[in-house]
Amino acid sequence: MFHVDSLMTKILQRLSELFTAVDEITVDGISDRFLAYFTGFDEIEAVKKIFGEKTTEILRNINVEFSFINGYMHIDSTDGHIVISKNYIKNGNKIDIYLDLIHELFHVKQFMNGQELFDKNYKYVDRPTEIEAYRYTVQEAKRIGLTEKYICQYLKTEWINDTDLKRLLKAVNIHNYDLPSNASV
Numbered sequence: 001m002f003h004v005d006s007l008m009t010k011i012l013q014r015l016s017e018l019f020t021a022v023d024e025i026t027v028d029g030i031s032d033r034f035l036a037y038f039t040g041f042d043e044i045e046a047v048k049k050i051f052g053e054k055t056t057e058i059l060r061n062i063n064v065e066f067s068f069i070n071g072y073m074h075i076d077s078t079d080g081h082i083v084i085s086k087n088y089i090k091n092g093n094k095i096d097i098y099l100d101l102i103h104e105l106f107h108v109k110q111f112m113n114g115q116e117l118f119d120k121n122y123k124y125v126d127r128p129t130e131i132e133a134y135r136y137t138v139q140e141a142k143r144i145g146l147t148e149k150y151i152c153q154y155l156k157t158e159w160i161n162d163t164d165l166k167r168l169l170k171a172v173n174i175h176n177y178d179l180p181s182n183a184s185v
């Protein structure tokens with residue numbers, strides 16, 4: 001279905017292990033560092049391109065919080081750590097989680113650069129930081145061989161209506177608007 005090299009195999013295996021271990025992550029609040037959970041991410045080209053030479057060092061220091069929040073994952077606006085839904089890690093699609101992590105790491109870099117991640121002057125799909133992060137993520141999705149149809153489904157979340165989704169798809173250079181009816185799955 002998609003091109004999985006040995007690194008991707010390792011990453012996906014690691015995400016699977018995390019699925020089963022996530023209930024044992026009991027630390028309250030900010031728990032640990034990114035690389036402790038997501039081993040191998042500092043070897044991914046798409047991640048290295050975000051952070052450059054200091055990728056490993058930076059990933060070692062990014063705080064991760066596994067939370068009971070609903071939804072997926074996001075950046076905490078106070079200090080830029082990544083908040084991840086335990087439920088999502090447990091039940092989410094591994095490929096989607098992989099892409100979300102790339103997306104959030106891109107936001108971490110934006111946060112480090114002092115960019116405003118939550119600019120209320122824009123709707124979510126029009127926010128420059130989101131478009132930039134989505135473009136980057138879609139590029140990686142294509143690299144691993146995901147189809148435009150898959151990517152459409154991935155981008156369709158419950159808070160994005162079809163009109164906004166079409167605008168986002170256009171912004172990330174996906175021109176197949178043939179959305180499946182169960183696009184939110």
Ligand SMILES: [Zn+2]
Nearest residue numbers: 103107130133
């Ligand atoms: Zn985002």
